Amino acid sequence: MTTARKRIAIIGGGSSGLTAIKSCVEQGLEPVCFERDGDVGGLWRYKDDADAASVYRSCVFNTSKELTGFSDFPVPADYPPFLSHAFFLRYLRLYAKAFDLMRHIRFNVAVVGVRPAVDYETTGRWTVAYRRRGDDDADCVVETYDGVMLCTGHHWNPHVPTFDGLDMFAGSVLHSHAYRTGKDMMGKRILIIGKRTLLTEAEMTNDVNRKSDAIRGQYVQSQRHTLEAFWIPLMDELAAEVGARPDLWCLFKRDPFLALRCLVGPCVPAQYRLMGPGAWSGAKTTIQDTFRNTMAPLKQRAVPPSDGASQLIVVDKCVDGGVATWRIYYAAILMLLLLVFMYKCACALVA
Ligand SMILES: Cc1cc2nc3c(=O)[nH]c(=O)nc-3n(C[C@H](O)[C@H](O)[C@H](O)COP(=O)(O)OP(=O)(O)OC[C@H]3O[C@@H](n4cnc5c(N)ncnc54)[C@H](O)[C@@H]3O)c2cc1C
Numbered sequence: 001m002t003t004a005r006k007r008i009a010i011i012g013g014g015s016s017g018l019t020a021i022k023s024c025v026e027q028g029l030e031p032v033c034f035e036r037d038g039d040v041g042g043l044w045r046y047k048d049d050a051d052a053a054s055v056y057r058s059c060v061f062n063t064s065k066e067l068t069g070f071s072d073f074p075v076p077a078d079y080p081p082f083l084s085h086a087f088f089l090r091y092l093r094l095y096a097k098a099f100d101l102m103r104h105i106r107f108n109v110a111v112v113g114v115r116p117a118v119d120y121e122t123t124g125r126w127t128v129a130y131r132r133r134g135d136d137d138a139d140c141v142v143e144t145y146d147g148v149m150l151c152t153g154h155h156w157n158p159h160v161p162t163f164d165g166l167d168m169f170a171g172s173v174l175h176s177h178a179y180r181t182g183k184d185m186m187g188k189r190i191l192i193i194g195k196r197t198l199l200t201e202a203e204m205t206n207d208v209n210r211k212s213d214a215i216r217g218q219y220v221q222s223q224r225h226t227l228e229a230f231w232i233p234l235m236d237e238l239a240a241e242v243g244a245r246p247d248l249w250c251l252f253k254r255d256p257f258l259a260l261r262c263l264v265g266p267c268v269p270a271q272y273r274l275m276g277p278g279a280w281s282g283a284k285t286t287i288q289d290t291f292r293n294t295m296a297p298l299k300q301r302a303v304p305p306s307d308g309a310s311q312l313i314v315v316d317k318c319v320d321g322g323v324a325t326w327r328i329y330y331a332a333i334l335m336l337l338l339l340v341f342m343y344k345c346a347c348a349l350v351a
């Protein structure tokens with residue numbers, strides 16, 4: 001007898017929704033993704049429409065492609081080190097295609113309500129009400145799912161602060177949610193206000209006190225910063241929960257150079273694919289290729305074909321030279337750690 005696969009409703013087809021679909025499939029679940037837009041990409045699918053949620057036209061990631069990419073799907077080497085929205089959308093489409101995710105998505109369908117099902121207490125199921133684009137309120141469809149994943153993002157509704165005297169301001173006021181290009185602002189004097197930059201003395205004191213607190217004081221409490229956290233501790237914590245946190249000691253015994261890269265090199269997402277559930281055979285190469293990947297788009301200038309072979313060798317040498325330098329660097333750190341260890345042992349013996 002076969003057991004019916006659990007059906008999971010995923011709301012949103014942005015980067016979170018796509019990776020949620022993939023994870024559901026991997027876990028033997030049946031995902032149904034609802035996306036109110038006509039395509040994947042979420043915020044990173046640029047739209048001129050100021051009412052839609054979209055990054056602005058000149059927006060480029062401020063996180064490097066090495067850290068931004070999914071842990072088992074590195075951003076292609078020839079993409080720029082910091083992706084524009086167009087490149088990121090291209091990357092998301094590659095991801096969706098590589099893992100055949102599109103067939104799980106219902107486009108132009110907006111979820112309008114999620115509620116515990118009537119039998120929730122015994123089954124844990126949820127009802128999801130949705131409507132297709134263009135349908136009127138009466139055409140709302142309700143389906144029941146075993147679970148719901150909310151991947152709706154957190155930049156869809158602008159938080160519009162109020163300021164005393166704002167109604168007396170004669171100029172135009174624009175929330176960053178509606179900002180697309182600076183063309184209407186050419187030649188004008190602009191005042192950019194972040195609500196939290198207008199702090200009262202009490203708020204500033206409070207803020208300073210908060211910052212001195214090791215747990216809570218890392219970020220300004222602002223509407224924009226709800227999801228910020230330290231990358232490595234957060235990832236380690238989440239990975240530990242699912243058993244994917246790399247055990248560096250085990251790794252060190254197996255592959256000391258790789259362990260050192262993980263310890264002192266950039267903490268790229270592929271590190272969380274080295275062991276545990278979801279371990280991926282491409283993780284080691286991805287980690288090793290980090291620097292090569294970063295440099296690759298910077299070496300795209302067409303070289304005149306006059307002496308093609310030797311030119312190619314020069315490029316190759318540069319890349320390999322970089323890798324060799326890193327090997328020496330890691331070996332030096334390894335030696336240093338060994339010396340410290342031996343020194344500590346000697347101290348312990350003398351004592
Ligand atoms: C200007 C700007 C710059 C940023 N820069 C970076 C950066 O450099 N690095 C970084 O990591 N992050 C950055 N971010 C954060 C950004 O939120 C994430 O990169 C990413 O877009 C989050 O993906 P998501 O899938 O969670 O949400 P979104 O990309 O917002 O996607 C949510 C999806 O849900 C759909 N949806 C919403 N409600 C419904 C509904 N009721 N029914 C059906 N579908 C629905 C939407 O149509 C959308 O497709 C930036 C954000 C902004 C605004």
